[in-house]
Structure formats: C-alpha cells, structure tokens
Amino acid sequence: MSVCVGLSVLLLLLGPGPLWACGPGRGGHRVKTPRKLTPLVFMQHIPNMSENTLGASGLAEGKITRQDPRFAELEPNYNSEIIYRDEEGTGADRLMTERLKEKVNTLAISVMNQWPGVKLRVTEGWQEEGILHTQREILHYEGRAVDITTSDRDRSKLGMLARLAVEAGFDWVHYESKSHIHCSVKSESSHSAKSGGCFTADTTVVTSDGHRLPLAELQVGQQVLTFDPQTGRTQYSEVLLWLDRDPDEDRLFVEISTEGGRRLAVTPNHLLLVRRPHGPQAVYAGNVEKGDELLGLDSSSMTSDAVVSVRAVRRRGVFAPLTTAGTLVVDGVGASCYAVVASHPLAHAVFAPFRLLSNAQHAARALWSSAFGGAAVDARSTPPQPVGVHWYAQGLYWVAQRVLPQGMLS
Template sequence: MDNQTVAAIWSCASATCLSLDAKRHSVETNTNDRQAPPGLSNSNNNNNNNKSTAVDADPRKLRHIAHTPRGSCFMALLLLLLLALNFRHAHSCGPGRGLGRRRERNLYPLVLKQTVPNLSEYMSGASGPIEGVIQRDSPNFKDLVPNYNRDIIFRDEEGTGADRLMSKRCREKLNTLSYSVMNEWPGVRLLVTESWDEDHQHGQESLHYEGRAVTIATSDRDQSKYGMLARLAVEAGFDWVSYVSRRHIYCSVKSDSSPFISHVHGCFTPESTALLESGAKKPLSELAIGDRVLSMNGKGQAVYSEVILFMDRNLEQMQNFVQLHTDSGAVLTVTPAHLITVWQPEREALDFVFADRVEELNYVLVHDATGELRPHRVIRVSSVRSRGVVAPLTREGTIVVDSVAASCYAVISSQSLAHWGLAPMRLLYTLQSWMPAKGQLRTAQDKSTPKDATAQQQNGLHWYANALYKVKDYVLPQSWRHD
C-alpha cells in the first residue's frame, strides 16, 4: 500500500467522520431545543459549540476525544491506518516466500507397495527405532491417549476400545488426516481398522504395540481412493506411510520422546545473548518486553528492534538443540525447527532455512566488529541437549543471537508468511504503546519495578503462538512445515 493509497483512505474516512459528526450535532441541537427551558436553549447551544471548538483546536486531548462519537470515529480511523502501515511492513520483511495467493499443488496418489519416505520404517528419517511393547500394566501405558474424534470411525473388533488408544503424535496426525478426508470426499469418513494392539496379532517389530501405528481405510471401502488416501496421510504429517495392501494403508509416527522431534516452536537457550541498543549484552532469560535488541531488516542490514512479546519461555524444559559453529568463532544454539538466515553466494540472496537443514560450508550472517552483518562459513554442525527455551519476538521478526542473525519464527518455511501471521500482535503492541494511560502507568512502574520483571511474568507458550501452531496443519501443505 503506497502513500497515495493511505492518503486516499484518510481523506475518505475523514469526510465520513465529519458528516457523522455534523449529523450528531444536528440531532443534539434539536433535542436541546425541545428539552431545555425557554431562555436556556441558546446558551446551552453556545456552550456546546464552544466545547466542540475547543476540542477541535487542541488535538493533544486524545484521551478525552476518545470518549466522544467523533473520538470513536477518529480512533477507528487511526486503527485503519495503523493496520495499513503494519501490513505494508510485513510485505517488505525478509526474503522468504512471497505473500499472495497460494499456488495450487497437484497431489499424486501413491502406488501399491510404495512407501514415503523411501526408507526403512525404523530409520531416524522415518518413524525411528522401536522402543518396546506397551501392555496395560506397563509404566508407559499412561502415555497412550484415547481418540474420540467423531469424524473418525474406529472398528474396534475386540470391543475393548484398544483401537482408540495411540500416542499423542499419532492422534494429532490422525485428526489432521480426518479433516483432509472429509474435504477430499464429502460424506466419506476415515476408518481406523487397527491402532494400539495388545493381542500381538502383528509382526514382532510392529509399532502397533507402541500405539505409534494405525491401519486405515475409507468408510465407503472404495479401494480406488486408497492411493490418494496414502498421499493425504503423507500431507497430514505421518512420518512413514505405506500403501501396503489394496485393502488398507499403513501409517506410523516417531515416538513422542524421540530426540528427532523438534520443539513445536523455535527457541534459543536462556544463556544465549542479545545485543542491546546501549551496547550491552543481555541473556535472553533476562530480556524484557520493550528492550531494543540488534535485529536484521528486510535488506539484510543490522537494525535495532523492540521485543514485543515472548512466543515461548520455559526455563525448566529439557530440549534438543542444533549448534552452528562459524569460522568467526560465533556459535548459535537453537532448536531444529527454527529459521536461520543463510546467504546464497551463487544467487547473492538471503534465504531462511530450518536450523537442522543448515549444512557445513553454508554461510550465515554474523555481526562483526565493524557493526555490519557479514556472511561467515559454517564449519561444524552439532547437537546438544540443554535446559530452558526462550523465544523473543521483535517488531522486525528477526534477532541477532550470539552474533548470528536468525528469524524469530519457526516450524513453517516462509519468513514472510510467519511475519504476516504475527501482524495482529504487532498492531496490538503499537496500539498499547500509543495509549496515554498505558504509557503513564508504565512510567510510574519503571520507577519501582525492574524492567526485566516484564519477562518474568510469562512462563510457557504464548496463547497466540499456540493457536497458530494448532491451525498450521489444516491450512499449510506439509512441504511448508517442519514435521
């Protein structure tokens, strides 16, 4: 949205506000003439006119104006302009996938005996190794969860409800698949013929015994649909899918405790540091909302940007991290699903890549002694398990942590789309910072409360980030997600 468009919106909305205010003034004048005693009508009207003129002449009285009809219209107009400016900012941020209409993708059905991925089911790139049979008296039995999704038919031949029991990850992917089935074939539901098995009716190494596998079909038993059903299972995020038989499809997932399952949101370690505008370095565990930290704009330049919220903050959670070691000595520790800024020298362009897909000899941007962000080679990639996760969100959507430029986003591969998705939170933060009452309260609190207490108030996942994570499987193709 260019400046001329913004000006046009302002002119049109201002004219609407003025006509609404004139109509309100006319109605109030007629009401006062009817209700006021003789001799007082003119004086009251004069007083009202004087008050209106005083308000118009003093735009600093924003708090008082907000309580009048004209003020309500003005605040709505302000909200519209902020929204327009906010979305313009989102369009210019980052070299990720562009915004706009999503291109239609052709989904091709699997063929009989085909597996996706084309690996052994027990490899780490698929569902991973066997962990052991789960019986009703096993300590791990409590980790199985029932699935009561009404859009799924469970055959449950045993009559024990065992087919409804499965791992949490399996339930999540199965529920996602059920929506895809209904969208693909209206009136048809997903049929589960086997899930957790306690009767040992499968092979010795079957993941059915751990609640990590399901055998599925469609409710109409139309075998011509099964190739596409297998493809939909792949899109739903199952870690291994096999068109094993003309009668059914087999799907399995990684263990809920697998170290190869990344944290649902990208995070850094609490000990990692950010550079404040004052020049001081601050651990992320002590970072506060409102701190201005070193970030990167859409052109790859170093800028300072405000922290507007924490998408996740848990100082006790154990988590697997990827470590990227650079030739400059900088080391970034981050969760596997986090987006990292990678320089592509052959194209002279910046891309955002999941941390666990950054390879040795790739280039990342490092903040050097000159104050610039420059490409440096990754010389080693390792993994580490550590305690605590912190995920600050800046207005720019990027942050420089331990001198390495990274996104504030994770899980989906598009920086632009992720930045657009958080636009409501940026808008909310902007509106809150403009409210005089909020500003006065913050000023008063600053005198008696340490600034980093802001960060201490949150422990856990931010509600908005959690909501976005829950809907991603239903609106984004698997190729855009880190599963």
C-alpha cells in the same frame, strides 16, 4: 480483535486452496482413484535430503546402551508377521522406539497385501555392539533404524518394498544396497518439541546500550540488535513479547558451529537465515548442514559464515523473544524469531497485530508525556516474566495445522 486480524492475514496469504479448487461436483469434490505405486530405484532415498536433517529423521542423539536410561524407551516387537534375522542371538533386532515399531508393523501388513504368503524380514535393528563406521549407522544404535528385505529374499522386490516403506510413514527410506532397504524415523523427543522453537538460556543478544545480555535476563520492551533480511543491515528493535519462555524445560537443541568461531544452540524447528544466490532464505535449524552459509554479524551488517559442524545437545531452559523486526542477532548469528511454519514472511505477517498494538502504545505514551510529563510513564513497574508458549502463537499453530500444506510445517 488481534486474533481475528492475524487469522485473516494467514488465510489471505494462503490464497485459493483446495476448498475452492475447480472440478466436477459440488465444492470441487473429485472421485479419488487408486494411486499407482512407483518402485524406488537403486540408491534413491525419500525424502531427497540427508537422513540426519529435520525434514528426514533428524540429528543423532547418541548411542543407547543397555545401561543407558533411554534403554527403557526401546520396545521389543513380537509381531508374528515379521521375521528377524537376529544374528547376535540376543533379540536386539526386535528392540526399537515406539515410532519405529508403529511403522514396521504397518509395513508388515502392506508386504502381506502386496505379496500374499511373503513376510517382512528385518536384517538389522538396534545395534548394541561393534564400532560405528558411518553416520547412518548411528540411528541403529538409537533403535530408530532398520534394514529390511522380504522373507523370500527376492531382490527384484526391493524397489517396491522401499516404496511401501515410504507409504507406511517412515521418515527416511533409502534403497542403499542390492540386498536390503534402510529405513529410519524421527526421535520421540523431536515430536514433543513441536510446540515452538527457542534458544537456550545463555544465548546472548546485544542491547541498544551495547551490552551483551543472555536471554534469561532479557525483558519485554528492551531494544536488541536485529537485521533486515532483505538488505542485511542491522538495526535495534523492541522486544514485543515472549513467544515461548520456560527456564526449567529440558529440550533437544541443535548446536551449530561456524568457520568464524560462532556457536549457536537452537531447537531444530526454529528458522535460521541461510545465504542463497537470490538472497537469505529461512530454513529449519535441523536442516542446516555442514557447508551451508549462515548470516553472521560483521560490524553493522550481516555477512556469510560457513557451517563447520552440527550436533544434537540437551539443554535446560527455552527462550523465544519476538522483536518488531521479526529477526534477532543471537550469539553473532542471524536468526528469524519464528519456528514451526517454514515461511518467515508468512509468520511475520500474522504477528502484525502486535506491531500495530506496540505502535499505538508508544503513541499513547508520547501523548501522555507531552501533556502531563514523563513521571507517570517512568513509574511503570516491570511486569512479571511469563512462562510457557504465548496464547496467540498456540492459536496460530492450531490453525496452521488445519490450513497449511503439510510441507510447510515442521
């Protein structure tokens, strides 16, 4: 029953969608016409956000050398329809991640179709030597970026080449130079982490008795410090369940440090509350940048705390509790309990069945206590802690992938 209610809420909140769109033909079907491709202009990049954010290619994870275990993940690309400059003479430009290789090969076909007789030319791929001068270059050192042009080196083609790269599925495309286009992709680990958003084992919450407790020791049913996103006022709320919990899982986290000395490690697709002129807005942790203002705990309310640095770290253990309020104060920072779907209100609404169930259980216990005394209630044993993603969360994400617009999913 709770699944049906949750899914019904999800569909109702979405409102009329493409399936009910007006148009000629049965069921709103319209004949598709070829879309005209518009070249990018000099210095334009798509998407219109920083390269090292979740909505683009994600945070840098560290330079890969030939001695690094991750070097085995780089694959040589021997596609004969691609020309490599290979100025080092080592074949390094051919080495790339599996995802980058897929996009480069797709683009090579598009280039030949757009300009018969012309091939894609890679001028820079994986970098193994030299000094890192800019943050953009770091993805070259990870095998996640290429600089490209065409085999005829016709600069008038660069704008359209950039557009073809966008269509080929690169996660970030930048017409950054009058001699080449820069393209990059997300890491393989960022895709494997889509199942949920979590905090680390040593991330702390404040319990109703005033103690600071690491999530690894938190139990369902405990009261922890949360807050109201609209008013910013803090409150204690019950932990209803674990959306995800696995003490042994190794995962990539975003470590965010603030001006007030707070430091929080969270998965890139988890929602954090960022201060905006019209009120707090939930954004993916992987999209938080230096200068953004997170909500930080100040006495009995939340205040602004500017971000001073963001970096990628790997940690063992993932923990994601769900509270009645749908929020948490973790390591002094205000966060949503939800991830993957880019809407805190929507995610909170579809978990309403668990709040209703919790209220019903409390009412039943109160009735039992008043009728028979509290002994039976007090004798309840602590249930074993679960491991893995909660079944309800998995089901909702499965539905969201098939119903929500792609822009609302990480």
